[in-house]
Amino acid sequence: MKNVFLVGVLFFGWVTLQAQQKVKKEPFTKPKLVVGIVVDQMRYDYLVRFWDKYGEDGFKRMINEGYNCKNNHFNYIPTKTAAGHASVYTGTTPKTHGIISNDWYDKVEDRSVYCTEDATVACLGTKTDAGKMSPRRMLASTMTDQLKLATASKGKVIGISLKDRGSILPAGHAADGAYWFQGEDEGHWITSTYYMDKLPKWVERFNASNAAESYKKVWEPLYDLSTYTESIEDDNDFEKTFSGEDRPTFPHDLPKLWEKNGEFNLLKGVPFGNSLTTDFAEAAIEGEDLGKDAITDFLAVSFSATDYVGHRFGVSAKETEDTYLRLDKDLARLLSFLDKKVGKGEYTVFLTADHAAVEVPSYLKSMEIPGGNFHKKEFLDPLNKFLKATFGSDKLVKNFSNEQIFLDQEVIKSLGLSSTEVENAIVTEIKDYKHIAEAYTGTAMRNQEFTQGMASSLQMGYNYKRSGDVLVVLEPGYINSGSKKGTTHGTGYAYDTHTPLVFFGKGINHGETVKRTEIPDIANTICSLLGIAFPNGKSGEPIPEVID
Incomplete structure (x- = not known):
């Protein structure tokens, strides 16, 4: 009977010690x-x-x-x-x-x-x-x-x-x-x-x-x-x-x-x-x-x-x-x-x-793997011709950088157009351009929720005030550079x-x-x-x- 009592006391003491140790453990680490x-x-x-x-x-x-x-x-x-x-x-x-x-x-x-x-x-x-x-x-x-x-x-x-x-x-x-x-x-x-x-x-x-x-x-x-x-x-x-x-x-x-x-x-x-x-x-x-x-x-x-x-x-x-x-x-x-x-x-x-x-x-x-160079001029020239023919102006694109198109909102207003209208027209137009894999409007980035694929990645990088009006994704292996030597990143x-x-x-x-x-x-x-x-x-x- 004494042995049973002693075992019980020891067990209770061990449980108590474990509980105290758990309480003492800090919920954080302090490296110097x-x-x-x-x-x-x-x-x-x-x-x-x-x-x-x-x-x-x-x-x-x-x-x-x-x-x-x-x-x-x-x-x-x-x-x-x-x-x-x-x-x-x-x-x-x-x-x-x-x-x-x-x-x-x-x-x-x-x-x-x-x-x-x-x-x-x-x-x-x-x-x-x-x-x-x-x-x-x-x-x-x-x-x-x-x-x-x-x-x-x-x-x-x-x-x-x-x-x-x-x-x-x-x-x-x-x-x-x-x-x-x-x-x-x-x-x-x-x-x-x-x-x-x-x-x-x-x-x-x-x-x-x-x-x-x-x-x-x-x-x-x-x-x-x-x-x-x-x-x-x-x-x-x-x-x-x-x-x-x-x-x-x-x-x-x-x-x-x-x-x-x-x-x-x-x-x-x-x-x-x-x-x-x-x-x-x-x-x-x-x-x-x-x-x-x-x-x-x-x-x-x-x-x-x-x-x-x-x-x-x-x-x-x-x-x-x-x-x-x-x-x-x-x-x-x-x-x-x-x-x-x-x-x-x-x-x-x-x-x-x-x-x-x-x-x-x-x-x-050289290894027969898809890849190449995307040329900004070869992209913008036909796009501006399209915009001229469609909306009467080739001055709608104000800036193209980081594979994003920024539209001239003042020109759009002067023509009685909406930004969304021009954005949608551009996305529809460029989907068949060389080396373009995908394109999305800024309007879609603001108003839709994308949960997977490139659209989701674009949305996670899209800032309401700072990003462009049309976002472009190049085909795999293609870079926005005219040089055939060296490499880059960004996709x-x-x-x-x-x-x-x-x-x-x-x-x-x-x-x-x-x-x-x-x-x-x-x-x-x-x-x-x-x-x-x-x-x-x-x-x-x-x-x-x-x-x-």
């Missing part, structure tokens, strides 16, 4: 530092294609110790850099955050505007106008904004990228700083008075160190070029050259190419630009004392050189392969630095991309939407999934991990497998 990494123009298959050549401490470490979302996609059109960075960090799409592309035709200002331009601020660190930038055109809050709100601004937020838009949009509206690289004859990291009155001492020291100058050297393959078997021949007709080169082949002699390629701007188009970004990220961690206390800080880093290399050389180039093998080493270096400065297991990282890219269309054609096809998404570090489960995840899910997953409010325009959902 969150590091958001966006690799510009990274396709998911770059993880797989170059896997055997990656080291153990970069991409492989993140995947082997973290959580890999293998079927991650953008869910809107257009898949452009600014829209991508804004969507990653706002947890929503251009429909809500308003960054519909890198630049767009502004119907109110009657001109093309750039996503981060801001004439009301002054430049810091440059004698040019390249510092007149801010996040003011972004309409929604970011996860970095929400961290500032949740910590009463005690958590620091810093954004870093070679591109202004790659640092400004992720850092959000309330950031402590966003820095981008000014090339030409300067080679400095700069910012604007939106964030501060003068550059911090650590930035001034970094710029004075001439770190950028150290990368003015020959770009040779990291390994024997014959081992780059995942890529096509180095000497081919599908790649663009640097100014001053006869062929797009290794080695690329930066000192000789320097003046003809914008001096320090040249670093943006080679993998050394990513190494310089890593150098500056490490300097920021030390200079800002990121991850030094119990209040979570956030470092948003965008590696932009991959995009410039991709545009010039294409998806299957040996230069692209070399760039990712070098980026793998930069990632390993950054993670090792975080281990030492913040502490193993004390920080959280996610890695994704702002868009992917299509194979060079002329290369696709809703898988080659542009399928990007990596890897979570790693404190509070992150180990595993992988092939369940579809979407870009707006990232911010909401990180906010859930931290236990802070979602961005105010939230449309994505947390990924439960990543953080339970």
Whole structure:
């Protein structure tokens, strides 16, 4: 009887202890530092294609110790850099955050505007106008904004990228700083008075160190070029050259190419630009004392050189392969630095991309795979003739950009027409034009609900005030460019939407999934991990497998 009583007491004590432990468990995780990494123009298959050549401490470490979302996609059109960075960090799409592309035709200002331009601020660190930038055109809050709100601004937020838009949009509206690289004859990291009155001492020291100058050297393959078997021949007709080169082949002699390629701007188009970004990220961690206390800080880093290399050389180039093998080493270096400065297991990282890219269309054609070039003039000339014959004016189209037609509403009114009438006529007319797969009216985007296909992706990218009156979808493999060399991005096809998404570090489960995840899910997953409010325009959902 005593034994039964003793067992009962022990069991009751165990249950009580378990209940107490459950009560004590906090419903959030507090890493000392969150590091958001966006690799510009990274396709998911770059993880797989170059896997055997990656080291153990970069991409492989993140995947082997973290959580890999293998079927991650953008869910809107257009898949452009600014829209991508804004969507990653706002947890929503251009429909809500308003960054519909890198630049767009502004119907109110009657001109093309750039996503981060801001004439009301002054430049810091440059004698040019390249510092007149801010996040003011972004309409929604970011996860970095929400961290500032949740910590009463005690958590620091810093954004870093070679591109202004790659640092400004992720850092959000309330950031402590966003820095981008000014090339030409300067080679400095700069910012604007939106964030501060003068550059911090650590930035001034970094710029004075001439770190950028150290990368003015020959770009040779990291390994024997014959081992780059995942890529096509180095000497081919599908790649663009640097100014001053006869062929797009290794080695690329930066000192000789320097003046003809914008001096320090040249670093943006080679993998050394990513190494310089890593150098500056490490300097920021030390200079800002990121991850030094119990209040979570956030470092948003965008590696932009991959995009410039991709545009010039294409998806299957040996230069692209070399760039990712070098980026793998930069990632390993950054993670090792975080281990030492913040502490193993004390920080959280996610890695994704702002868009992917299509194979060079002329290369696709050489393989008998559909693809080619869409020419704006060949599209607009017959369209304007149709509009002249139908409505009596060939001045109805005011702007064509981002595969969107903007109509001249004043001309439409003067002819006694309605915008909807003209939009419908255009869609009916162009459905049989070469290389047009689909087209939709702005009226339909506003008044109908699309739940699947390209129409849904267009609608997720359609902003009521900023988007066009007719939206066009090109056939798969076609790009809006006259060049037969190099590649681009912007569509809703898988080659542009399928990007990596890897979570790693404190509070992150180990595993992988092939369940579809979407870009707006990232911010909401990180906010859930931290236990802070979602961005105010939230449309994505947390990924439960990543953080339970």
